[in-house]
Amino acid sequence: MAVLSRLLRARTTTSYAIRSFCCSYSTSSPPSSSEIGGIAAPSLASNTSTDRRNVQWVFLGCPGVGKGTYASRLSKLLAVPHIATGDLVRDELSSKGPLSSQLAEIVNQGKLVPDEIIINLLSHRLQIGEAKGESGFILDGFPRTIRQAEILEGVTNIDLVINLKLREEALLAKCLGRRTCSQCGGNYNVACIDIKADHGNPAMYMPALLPPPHCASKLITRSDDTEQVVKERLRIYNEKSRPVEEFYRIRGKLLEFDLPGGIPESWTKLLQALNLDDHEDERSATA
Numbered sequence: 001m002a003v004l005s006r007l008l009r010a011r012t013t014t015s016y017a018i019r020s021f022c023c024s025y026s027t028s029s030p031p032s033s034s035e036i037g038g039i040a041a042p043s044l045a046s047n048t049s050t051d052r053r054n055v056q057w058v059f060l061g062c063p064g065v066g067k068g069t070y071a072s073r074l075s076k077l078l079a080v081p082h083i084a085t086g087d088l089v090r091d092e093l094s095s096k097g098p099l100s101s102q103l104a105e106i107v108n109q110g111k112l113v114p115d116e117i118i119i120n121l122l123s124h125r126l127q128i129g130e131a132k133g134e135s136g137f138i139l140d141g142f143p144r145t146i147r148q149a150e151i152l153e154g155v156t157n158i159d160l161v162i163n164l165k166l167r168e169e170a171l172l173a174k175c176l177g178r179r180t181c182s183q184c185g186g187n188y189n190v191a192c193i194d195i196k197a198d199h200g201n202p203a204m205y206m207p208a209l210l211p212p213p214h215c216a217s218k219l220i221t222r223s224d225d226t227e228q229v230v231k232e233r234l235r236i237y238n239e240k241s242r243p244v245e246e247f248y249r250i251r252g253k254l255l256e257f258d259l260p261g262g263i264p265e266s267w268t269k270l271l272q273a274l275n276l277d278d279h280e281d282e283r284s285a286t287a
């Protein structure tokens, strides 16, 4: 991981040409896979075997789709770190370090942070993980541009990219409904999405995820979750991040996943799509 973090940094701050990448993150043969709906979903066995490196997955999807929710659940299930670049940016903002005023302005306008800054934050996070003995990762919010995807491809192999999808009309409401408990850090959503079936689209119901009573008076909203800023983030996603889906689609790494409804239903279906449903049963049985 230290090598990965150093290479990431070198790759973006200089014109460093990476000729080879040889460590446990090198180009080992891709994990064995089973075909699901024409998409190669990894078999867990290949990713957890000790003679291979751990999973290296990426989550893509519009703001509000739920990348953080599902990436964090998978990270616990697979025992790999969930690394969200949005969280790294928010940590930097709250640290009041030298970058924070520049970052605040960018984030509060819904714009993307320059690649150099994001890669430095990510490299630093990977180095800390290395020191703690972490291996593998589930990236959430990175890469968000073709350039970031190319930089990542230049330094390591990504096994799988999960593209979470939700109907457009639900995304804004879900962003505006997000709340975090300022004390325990728990994430909730006060929006209840109830879309009727129309024009061949099925109905969709996502209940609110309400906080427990002890968090209810401590809820905060992200400063960039206002209607104007979310609309700008959605516009930027379509302009800069949508092409990243195609980048991975043509490389045969993209798993498209339409969220069918609320978390219990979507989680079960996501595990099935990833061939991980047996694994969760085993975990609960041995817990």
Ligand SMILES: Nc1ncnc2c1ncn2[C@@H]1O[C@H](COP(=O)(O)OP(=O)(O)O)[C@@H](O)[C@H]1O
Pocket (backbone or CB within 6 Å): 062, 063, 064, 085, 086, 087, 089, 106, 107, 110, 111, 112, 113, 114, 115, 118, 140, 141, 142, 143, 144, 145, 148, 224, 233
């Ligand atoms: N990979 C990235 N490249 C550039 N900016 C980023 C990246 N990841 C996060 N950011 C910045 O952090 C903000 C919050 O990111 P995130 O929490 O992932 O938001 P979202 O809910 O829009 O997916 C983004 O709007 C952007 O300003």
